[in-house]
Amino acid sequence: MDTPKTLIVDDETSTLEFCEGVFRTAGHKTRACETAHEARLLMGEEPFDNILLDIHLKSTSGIELCREIRNPEAAIYRPSLWVIGFTADHKHETIMAMLLAGANDYLLKPATPEQLWVKATVALFAQPKLWALKKRNALLEKEIERMARLH
Numbered sequence: 150m151d152t153p154k155t156l157i158v159d160d161e162t163s164t165l166e167f168c169e170g171v172f173r174t175a176g177h178k179t180r181a182c183e184t185a186h187e188a189r190l191l192m193g194e195e196p197f198d199n200i201l202l203d204i205h206l207k208s209t210s211g212i213e214l215c216r217e218i219r220n221p222e223a224a225i226y227r228p229s230l231w232v233i234g235f236t237a238d239h240k241h242e243t244i245m246a247m248l249l250a251g252a253n254d255y256l257l258k259p260a261t262p263e264q265l266w267v268k269a270t271v272a273l274f275a276q277p278k279l280w281a282l283k284k285r286n287a288l289l290e291k292e293i294e295r296m297a298r299l300h
Contacts, residue, residue: 153273154196157181158188158211159203159235164258168201168235171262175269185209189217192225199272201256204236204247211235212250219251231272235260 155177157168165181172179177199182188185206191197200218204211215232217223234247237258244255256268 152176152178153198154178154180155199155201155269155272156188156191156197157201158185158206158214159183159201160207161203164203167262168265171265172201172269174262175266176273177269185211185214188214189225192218192227197227197230199231199233199269201233201235201268202252204234204243205238212246215247215250215252233268233272 153176155172157165157172157179158181159165159168160183162183165183169179169181180191180195180197182191183206185208188200188202202211202215206214211234215234217225218227218230218232220226221228232252232254234244234252234255235258236243236247236255238244239257247255254268254271256264
């Protein structure tokens, strides 16, 4: 397996540095940025396997960026990208909004290195399996449509 690439998006420099260190220790290559705009640019330049995404960014929220990532009509559409929402907002509604926008997982701030390492490790193993299941599901749906047309 290739080294996973993770994009970390947070508007606090200290959080970016902390998260980059933990993800690198977990075996990931990392890129980091502070805004949704920068994240869009980086996603246009190179492929990422995972994104750790602050839910409350200053300009565009992480929830909005996650919706773009999951929108087939968006320039940054990435159905296989493993999205981890990251927030200091412990409200159930906020977490649910991120998950409903398409996040695969979430983590509450402040996170310990161990908690972040667990999320990085889960992403490492779960993301390829999830993508394989989605591809298989798409193939099965096409086969069902083909068979329905025959009858």
